[in-house]
Amino acid sequence: MQSLEAELEEARQLAVDDLADAIESIGFECTRCGACCTGEAEDDHTATVFPEEVRELEASDSYDGDYDWRDVARPMPYGLSATDDGDLEGETFEWALQTDGCGDCAFYEEADDGTGACAAHDDRPLICRTYPFSVALAGTSQPMGEAVDEEGVVRAHECEGLGRDISRTDAEDLARALKERAVRELEEAIAVRDEYEPVDPAPGEIVIHDSEGAKRADGTPLED
Template sequence: MNDTDTTDLNGTEQEETPSLEAELARAKSLSVESLADAIESIGFECTRCGACCTAHHEGDDEQKSEYNDEPDSVNAAGSDTSRDDNLKTDNSVSTVDSGHVDHSSQIADQTQTVDNEGQKEHHDMTTQSASTEPHTATVFPDEIRELQTATDDIGDDPVATGDGDGQASTEWRDVARPMPYGLDDENETGTTFEWALQTNACGDCVFYDETDGIGSCQAHDDRPLICATYPFSVALGGTSQPMGEAVDKAGMVRAHECEGLGRDISREAAEELAATLRTRAIRELNEAISLRDAYEPTGDTDGIVVHDSEGAKRPDGTAIDN
């Protein structure tokens, strides 16, 4: 029997969900070369279409994907159905689509927990129509601060709202917003885990820009790890998966819906992407462990409470003292 096996009352051996620490050890043992082999076999080239940076609008799934240059074999969601049928469900810590991890199971031993899974449909609709789902991608506290600094260094600052008094002009809320899962319909109260990149009135990432149909990121060099590794993830519990279920897989690598899949990728680019993907897996698991260990219920605190790896915070990033 291994460390993840248990025995029920009938003596039947059952497999237990691996701990975050066990998954972290697996992440650290990942081979960049093997990950690069997987990425190379799947194939990828960014087409700068902007789909991974913008809001999802009702009806988008009805448009055919150019994935693998085989439109007749791709279903309405942009997934190759023959590939989907062969995908297996990973027995690991639960994940939620759109780059978000469900941390509720990781802190189940606390006196109070929030079940984000049951709140998946509560999205930020204050500025979008009911048929629009805002872009949602996980960003960690250190990444938020890096984006604040990077945005201050951009000449034509796209998001800063400060008063130019010598302090950082880009505020926390300019860069990030509370993950919408766990908040009420008006996004005025609730408890949630982690942060998402801030969006504009259209639901697009606040750093996304488009000129003549070509998309670009105004913070490309400092973009979060989940953006730098899109559309890939690794099959480890406690890590996030972008944009829903995987449409292809190779080894430990999962590929998610993107029109750039199936295109040629150089070995150098595959290895660079693989190294970043490994770094992201390790980072996400370290953050998940820190979040679990730092979690303390905030009692009757009014408004929105965001729990991250540094503790409980307000939407503006300030700490809540318990």
């Protein structure tokens, strides 16, 4: 198994043209169905967001500075346990986009005609910009779906927008974002590994480990 550093170098060497070829071969156009922005059954929507992406959303001109960390992100729920009161506690890694009371992404809006829209579309995280595609390298988000290219590097998740015509320009834009996401995911994974120091959270407390160290649920450093 390659080291994360080796995988990062591989991600940096990905050819945008090759990624675009794979995307173009299957085709994609967003139908605004909202499936990638909403929760499923009893599972809330979960999309990884990097610390710097949280701050970019906080500072976006679209929201006039009205958002704080908790409006944008929540602790990734995996690995946390429920208290007797139904709250979560424990240690986890990384952040997920915040959800509303229905378990949908907090930035998801649905029009009267049933089509979906993103209130943070211009500032949306890389995982949203690249859906339904992912790059299958160790250290990146766990690849799902079918391989698009012969090497199995590009994967396509289930999405009703697949199979639709896509222009070369749009395929290349998506490919560049896909490469950037793969690089940043690996950079984040390496930094999380290097910064990680185990802690013993107090009862009812959540500690989140990201590339910047251990944090509280409001995004402030644990050491403060």
